[in-house]
Amino acid sequence: DTGVSQDPRHKITKRGQNVTFRCDPISEHNRLYWYRQTLGQGPEFLTYFQNEAQLEKSRLLSDRFSAERPKGSFSTLEIQRTEQGDSAMYLCASSSYTPQETQYFGPGTRLLVL
Amino acid sequence: AQTVTQSQPEMSVQEAETVTLSCTYDTSENNYYLFWYKQPPSRQMILVIRQEAYKQQNATENRFSVNFQKAAKSFSLKISDSQLGDTAMYFCAFIHITGANSKLTFGKGITLSVRP
Numbered sequence: 370d371t372g373v374s375q376d377p378r379h380k381i382t383k384r385g386q387n388v389t390f391r392c393d394p395i396s397e398h399n400r401l402y403w404y405r406q407t408l409g410q411g412p413e414f415l416t417y418f419q420n421e422a423q424l425e426k427s428r429l430l431s432d433r434f435s436a437e438r439p440k441g442s443f444s445t446l447e448i449q450r451t452e453q454g455d456s457a458m459y460l461c462a463s464s465s466y467t468p469q470e471t472q473y474f475g476p477g478t479r480l481l482v483l
Numbered sequence: 484a485q486t487v488t489q490s491q492p493e494m495s496v497q498e499a500e501t502v503t504l505s506c507t508y509d510t511s512e513n514n515y516y517l518f519w520y521k522q523p524p525s526r527q528m529i530l531v532i533r534q535e536a537y538k539q540q541n542a543t544e545n546r547f548s549v550n551f552q553k554a555a556k557s558f559s560l561k562i563s564d565s566q567l568g569d570t571a572m573y574f575c576a577f578i579h580i581t582g583a584n585s586k587l588t589f590g591k592g593i594t595l596s597v598r599p
Contacts, residue, residue: 400585411487411574411589412528425586460528462587467580471518472587474528 371395373475375461381481382451389447390478394463401444402472403436404460405429412460418444419466451482485510487575489590496565497598503550504560504593506575515579517551518587519560523571531573534558565597 374393382388394401400419404412415434416426420441430436433451438444448455458479462472487508496502508517519531534542534551541549546566550559558577562569576589 402586404587409591411576411592412587414586414588417585427586471530471533472578473530474520476527 373461373463373473375459375475375478377478378476379479379481381483383483384451384453386451387447387449388451388480389445390459390461390480392444392446392461392463392475394443394461395473397465398463398473399441399466400464400470400472401438402462402464403444403446404462406458406460406477407456415446415459448480451480453482456480456482485577485579485588487577487588487590489575489593491593492591493594493596495596495598496562498565498567500565501561501563502565502595504562504573504575504595506558506560506590508556508558508575508577508588508590510556510577510579512579515577517549517558518576518578519547519549519558520574520576520589521569521571522574522592523568528574532560562595567597567599569595570597571595 376391402417403415406412418438433449436446458477460477461475464470464472515536517534520528521531522528532544546563548561572592574592576587
């Protein structure tokens with residue numbers, strides 16, 4: 370069990386560029402979650418997958434955001450045409466099958482949009 | 484609406500002393516779990532303690548314990564014998580365990596500083 374990993378850890382981009390983040394969950398965890406955390410705030414839910422199926426998306430997830438989890442393993446979160454308001458920490462978490470199982474978080478990807 | 488309120492933005496405690504972090508929440512559901520997560524500076528979020536809402540007994544994990552008052556929708560965290568390594572942001576969160584809703588709802592967090 371190597372924990373949840375995320376790549377890259379930091380990303381600086383210019384407004385209007387596309388960025389993609391990757392999350393590798395704990396092996397055998399069926400559920401994978403994406404959250405966004407802005408400075409001084411708690412994480413806010415973006416979306417989650419059960420295996421390869423994306424089961425819920427927050428209203429925070431605009432059309433510029435897309436997430437995938439092919440084959441139910443790693444996941445990617447892409448932001449198209451980035452805006453300065455997208456600057457935040459993007460956290461990934463994973464858990465076992467049932468909703469009450471503890472979610473284990475990765476170190477996050479800190480995005481800065483200039 | 485599902486909300487979590489942590490009204491104290493910052494707290495400070497002397498090393499070896501005891502500190503209590505408060506949290507209230509609002510939900511219309513009856514089946515849920517409550518969590519306290521710790522986020523040290525520039526490090527990842529880790530679970531401190533969890534409480535099943537159907538259990539009356541308060542959860543305890545070593546120096547960490549909770550005071551869960553279901554009727555009042557209150558879920559406070561007590562840290563005994565505070566250590567310098569306890570310095571972090573602490574987030575209260577809950578999750579419903581019925582239906583398709585599986586997201587954690589977090590409070591804004593509280594910054595705890597342990598003084599040597």
